[in-house]
Amino acid sequence: MHTTPDRLASKCCIDHEVPLKFLCLFITVFAAMGAVRGDAAPATKAKHASKIIYYGNIRSFYHTRSFQKGTNQYAFSLGGNFHVEGDLFQNFGAGLTYGSANPLGSQDPNPKKRDTSLSQFAGPVSVLEEAYGQYHTPFVSLRVGRQIIKTPWAHASDSRIIPNAFQGVSASAKASSSLTFFVDRMVRFKSRPSATFDANDLLSNKFTRGVLAAGAVYSQPRFAAQAWYYDFYDTARMGYVDAIERFQLKSKYHPFVAAQYVAEAGDTHRLSANVNAHGYGVNVGVANDRGDLSLSYNNVPFRNKAFNSGGIASPYTFSDTDPLYTTSTGTGLIDKGAGHAYRGAVTVWSYHNKFRAIASRAEYYLYSPATAPNNHVLATNLDVTYFLGNGKKGDAFHGFSLRDRWIDIDTPGSPLTFINNRAQLEYDF
Numbered sequence: 514m515h516t517t518p519d520r521l522a523s524k525c526c527i528d529h530e531v532p533l534k535f536l537c538l539f540i541t542v543f544a545a546m547g548a549v550r551g552d553a554a555p556a557t558k559a560k561h562a563s564k565i566i567y568y569g570n571i572r573s574f575y576h577t578r579s580f581q582k583g584t585n586q587y588a589f590s591l592g593g594n595f596h597v598e599g600d601l602f603q604n605f606g607a608g609l610t611y612g613s614a615n616p617l618g619s620q621d622p623n624p625k626k627r628d629t630s631l632s633q634f635a636g637p638v639s640v641l642e643e644a645y646g647q648y649h650t651p652f653v654s655l656r657v658g659r660q661i662i663k664t665p666w667a668h669a670s671d672s673r674i675i676p677n678a679f680q681g682v683s684a685s686a687k688a689s690s691s692l693t694f695f696v697d698r699m700v701r702f703k704s705r706p707s708a709t710f711d712a713n714d715l716l717s718n719k720f721t722r723g724v725l726a727a728g729a730v731y732s733q734p735r736f737a738a739q740a741w742y743y744d745f746y747d748t749a750r751m752g753y754v755d756a757i758e759r760f761q762l763k764s765k766y767h768p769f770v771a772a773q774y775v776a777e778a779g780d781t782h783r784l785s786a787n788v789n790a791h792g793y794g795v796n797v798g799v800a801n802d803r804g805d806l807s808l809s810y811n812n813v814p815f816r817n818k819a820f821n822s823g824g825i826a827s828p829y830t831f832s833d834t835d836p837l838y839t840t841s842t843g844t845g846l847i848d849k850g851a852g853h854a855y856r857g858a859v860t861v862w863s864y865h866n867k868f869r870a871i872a873s874r875a876e877y878y879l880y881s882p883a884t885a886p887n888n889h890v891l892a893t894n895l896d897v898t899y900f901l902g903n904g905k906k907g908d909a910f911h912g913f914s915l916r917d918r919w920i921d922i923d924t925p926g927s928p929l930t931f932i933n934n935r936a937q938l939e940y941d942f
Contacts, residue, residue, distance in 0.1 A: 569595035572674050573617075573938045581930035584625045589617045592674040596643065604650055610643035610661070612675040614706075640708045642678040653686045659710065662697050664726055665753060665836035666743055667829040670705060672842075672935075677829065678703045680710045681723065696727040702829065714745075714828035717783040722746035724829065735759050745828050749779030749788035755836070759800075771796040773838065777825055788826045789819040792846070796838040804861040809838035812853040813846050815880035821850035822881040841875045841892040843920040843933050849890060852879035866905040871896040887926030895919045914939050 571593040578586040592615055598608030615637045645658030659680045661669045669676035681699035688694060700723040701710035712720050728741035738756035745751065755773035776791040790813060798807030816823030825847055827835050832848030839845060839854035846852055858873035877890040895918070898904065902912040920933040 565597065565599040567595070567597040569593060569942060571940045571942075574674055575936045576673075577932075577934045579932040579934075580928040583928040583931075584623075586626055590614050590674055591617050592638075594642065594675065605646070605648055607646050608643055608660075609641065610678075611639075612642045613637070613639040614674040638675060638706065638708045640675065640678075640703065642675065642703070651687070654684065656683045657681075659703075662699070664695075664697070664728075665739075665741065665755075666751065666827055667697075667699070667724055667726060668834070670829075670831055670834040672831075672834065673705045675705055677705055678710070679724075691733055692729065692731050694727075694729050696725075698725050699723045705831075714748075715831065716748065716826060716828045719747075719783045721748060721783065721828070734762060745779070745826070748781050748783050748828055749777050749826050751775065751777040751825075753836075757796075766799050766801050768799045769797070771838070773836070775825060779826075784820050784826060786818060786820045789816045790821075790823050790825045790851070792825060792837070794838045802862075803864075804859065806859045807857070809856045809858075810854070811837050811839040811846055813851045815851045822879075822883070824850035839875055839877075841873055841920075842894050842896070842918060843931070844877070844890065844892050844922050845875075846877060849877055849879050850881050850884075852877055852881075852888070854878070862905065866903045867900050869898045869900070869904055884926070887924055889925060891921075891923040893921040893923075911941055914941070 571591075573591045574589075576588045576590075592613045594610060594612040596608065596610040598606060600606035641659065643659050643661060645656050645660045647654060647656040649655075659678060660683060661676060661678050662683060663669065667679070669678070671677075679697075679699040680701035680703075681697065683695070683697040683699075685693060685695045701712060702714055702723070703710045704715060712723070714721055723746055725744040725746070726741065728739060730739045731737060736756070736758050739754065741751075741753040743751040743753070753773070753775045755771065757769055757771035759767055759769045761767055773794045773796075774792070777788055778790070779788040781787060792811060792813035794809060794811035796807055796809040798805055800806075813825060814823055820826055825835075827847050830847065832844055833840060833842045835845060835847045837845055837847065837854075839856040840847065841856065846854055854875060854877045856873060856875035858871070861870045862868070871894070873892075873894045875892040875894075877892070879888040879890070881888070896916070898914055898916040900910065900912065900914045902910060904910060904914065914937075916935075916937045916939070918933075918935040918937075920931075920935075922931040922933075923929070924931075
């Protein structure tokens with residue numbers, strides 16, 4: 514969900530077809546600086562020993578998809594993830610993450626009624642998501658192997674049981690307390706329902722050499738900004754920037770304004786047309802300790818004979834996990850193609866931070882002549898979570914949580930109305 518102003522203040526990546534010598538030099542300089550990448554892995558949840566860190570979750574997930582016109586689907590799964598890491602020698606270590614998702618109850622004999630977004634072919638999936646060696650200091654890090662990365666356009670997308678994961682090399686360097694540089698070169702990708710790391714992505718099963726991404730993140734309590742460059746090999750190259758300014762930080766209510774811009778182009782045989790896209794967005798609102806209220810806008814202009822009529826090609830995000838401000842759980846402009854969109858959202862926390870409610874309403878006006886006159890899409894989200902503890906601890910939260918997400922997407926064409934309900938019971942340790 515994109516309902517809080519702090520969502521853009523964290524991760525990063527850069528560059529394009531970098532010569533091998535330059536990449537080796539880049540990594541050597543990082544190692545010489547001696548640093549740690551705080552976001553190269555899932556946030557540390559607990560330190561149970563001086564040298565070994567472990568954490569994980571157990572999650573039960575019931576997912577239904579109901580269509581006014583179409584075949585309803587469902588999935589019921591139980592699984593989780595376990596992560597362990599530690600140093601083998603000073604500044605040198607390794608980490609492992611194991612994930613498993615298993616269907617519960619009988620499988621519907623009709624495969625059209627199985628929601629395969631939980632696990633491949635609605636069957637059990639077990640996978641070693643992460644298996645990496647790393648060098649790290651307080652200022653730089655280098656990680657090699659299977660790993661979870663966190664960038665706006667390539668990340669874990671952890672909204673089922675097993676998250677996305679990548680295989681390759683990542684590095685980071687902390688220039689100051691506010692500025693950090695990142696580079697990732699990933700050659701294989703494992704999507705949420707898959708048990709294997711493959712040379713393809715979410716856009717196409719055709720071969721791809723992966724992704725190279727690099728960038729910088731600057732973060733202060735009042736102002737934060739980031740700049741990125743992605744080379745989605747064999748597909749397109751992308752530049753992305755966003756920034757946020759927060760006001761009156763010492764008052765009860767803190768207004769904020771944020772802006773983003775993305776440009777992407779590429780000649781490709783992997784998609785139905787070449788990529789030629791750019792888009793921009795603004796997000797304004799107010800926040801306090803009990804939640805936030807925001808109104809956002811995005812525009813992705815029409816491009817004749819381009820992919821998705823000028824839409825953005827995003828190989829490693831699902832239709833509801835990209836960083837555009839107006840993306841809603843279940844849909845967005847990345848999913849639908851070129852167009853403009855409005856989104857209003859509110860987040861409310863109860864006292865003691867045990868209950869959180871998120872509600873949003875978005876409208877999408879699409880530019881594609883191919884979908885006319887069905888160019889208007891409405892998306893309504895309601896997301897409620899009860900925490901047996903302080904839910905505002907985020908990744909550091911330990912204990913049970915109960916969450917239900919209700920999504921209603923209405924279109925004038927097929928499937929007319931799409932209702933998606935995700936009920937989740939989770940224990941984090």
